[in-house]
Amino acid sequence: MARPAPSPVYTLRGAGAPLNTLHFRCPAGDTPLLFSGSAKGAIHMWDLNSRRAEQVVEAHCGNSVIWLSTLRSGDTLISQGRDMQVCLWDLKDGRSEVVDSVWTGSVGFCQCSVLETSPSNFLLAFAGPQTEEIKIVEMPGKNPVCSLVPDAQLGMVMCVQLWKPDSGLGPLLFAGYEDGSLLLWDVTQRSELSRVKAHPEPVMCLTFDPRRLRGVSGSCEKKLSSWMLDSQNNIQLQDCVMLVNPGVSQLRVRDDGRLLASAGWDHRVRVFGWKKLRPLAVLQYHTDMVLSVAFSDHQDPRQRLLAAGSKDQRISLWSIYNEGPDTG
Structure with missing residues (x-):
C-alpha cells in the first residue's frame, strides 16, 4: 500500500508577496537561515530555529527580487532585482548594508549564477543588455571577463549556470534560450562548445550536477528534458521525464x-x-504556482529540508528522504 503524501513540517507566512527565490545558509554551529526574495522587493532572513523572520530588508527600490545567493567565504549575500541591479550585502554582526552593486542592463527574468574561484574572488554571470548576451565579470573588482553572444538568433537568455570541471579546463557555462536551445560555453576561450534543441518552447529553468555530468531543464511543456555531457563536452539528450501538468x-x-x-x-x-529520474513524491500544499525550490545544506542530514516558495505568498518546508532507502 502506497504511503500517503507527506505534509509540510511547517510553513512561513508574512512575506506579503509572491516568493520568487529561496536560498539556505546553514553553517556549522550557527543559526540555520533561509533567505527569501519577494515580488515587492523584500528580502526576508528567516531563522529556522524560531521559524520567524530575523530581519526584513527592503531592496531593489521595491522591484521584484528574482535571485539570492551567499558566498561560502564570508558573510556576503547577493541579490538580483528587476531594477537591473545585482547587490552585495554585508551581513556581519547582524548588519544588512549594500556594499556594492553591478548594473546588468537586462529587463528579463534570467537569474544570475555565481562561481567562487578563490576565497576572495568569484565570477558573476548574468543576462546582458542585448537580447542574446551573457556577461561575466570577476568580483569584487567588477573586471569584465567576457561577453558571450551566439552566432544564431536564439532569443532571450532565460537561465544560466556557471561551473568548473575537474579536468582542469577553465570555467564553463550552460545557458538556456528563448527558442528552446541549450548551449555550453567555454568562458576562458569565449567559445561555444555544444548546442542542442532541448525544448520546443523557451527553457524556463535548468540545473546541472558537475559530479555526475548530468543536467535537466524545464519549460512550459508537460516534460523535463534530461541530458549529459560526454568526454568531448558535447551535450547528449537523454530520456524525457513526462509530467502530469505543464510548466x-x-x-x-x-x-x-x-x-x-x-x-x-x-x-x-x-x-x-x-x-x-524516478518519481518519488508529489507535495501538495500551495494554492498557486510554485515559483522556487531550494534544498538546505545543513551539516546533519536528518535536519535537511526542502523549501518551496509560491505565488500564494507562503513558504512550505518539508523533511523528505533524509535517511531512508535508496531513492533511485
Missing part, C-alpha cells in the same frame, strides 16, 4: 545527488530520484 519554474538537485525537486505551475512540488 516548471525551477529545478534543484540536492547536494548529496539523491533527489531532484521541481517547482510546478500546477501548485505542486515534485520529487524525483536523481539517479534514474
Whole structure:
C-alpha cells in the first residue's frame, strides 16, 4: 500500500508577496537561515530555529527580487532585482548594508549564477543588455571577463549556470534560450562548445550536477528534458521525464545527488530520484504556482529540508528522504 503524501513540517507566512527565490545558509554551529526574495522587493532572513523572520530588508527600490545567493567565504549575500541591479550585502554582526552593486542592463527574468574561484574572488554571470548576451565579470573588482553572444538568433537568455570541471579546463557555462536551445560555453576561450534543441518552447529553468555530468531543464511543456555531457563536452539528450501538468519554474538537485525537486505551475512540488529520474513524491500544499525550490545544506542530514516558495505568498518546508532507502 502506497504511503500517503507527506505534509509540510511547517510553513512561513508574512512575506506579503509572491516568493520568487529561496536560498539556505546553514553553517556549522550557527543559526540555520533561509533567505527569501519577494515580488515587492523584500528580502526576508528567516531563522529556522524560531521559524520567524530575523530581519526584513527592503531592496531593489521595491522591484521584484528574482535571485539570492551567499558566498561560502564570508558573510556576503547577493541579490538580483528587476531594477537591473545585482547587490552585495554585508551581513556581519547582524548588519544588512549594500556594499556594492553591478548594473546588468537586462529587463528579463534570467537569474544570475555565481562561481567562487578563490576565497576572495568569484565570477558573476548574468543576462546582458542585448537580447542574446551573457556577461561575466570577476568580483569584487567588477573586471569584465567576457561577453558571450551566439552566432544564431536564439532569443532571450532565460537561465544560466556557471561551473568548473575537474579536468582542469577553465570555467564553463550552460545557458538556456528563448527558442528552446541549450548551449555550453567555454568562458576562458569565449567559445561555444555544444548546442542542442532541448525544448520546443523557451527553457524556463535548468540545473546541472558537475559530479555526475548530468543536467535537466524545464519549460512550459508537460516534460523535463534530461541530458549529459560526454568526454568531448558535447551535450547528449537523454530520456524525457513526462509530467502530469505543464510548466516548471525551477529545478534543484540536492547536494548529496539523491533527489531532484521541481517547482510546478500546477501548485505542486515534485520529487524525483536523481539517479534514474524516478518519481518519488508529489507535495501538495500551495494554492498557486510554485515559483522556487531550494534544498538546505545543513551539516546533519536528518535536519535537511526542502523549501518551496509560491505565488500564494507562503513558504512550505518539508523533511523528505533524509535517511531512508535508496531513492533511485
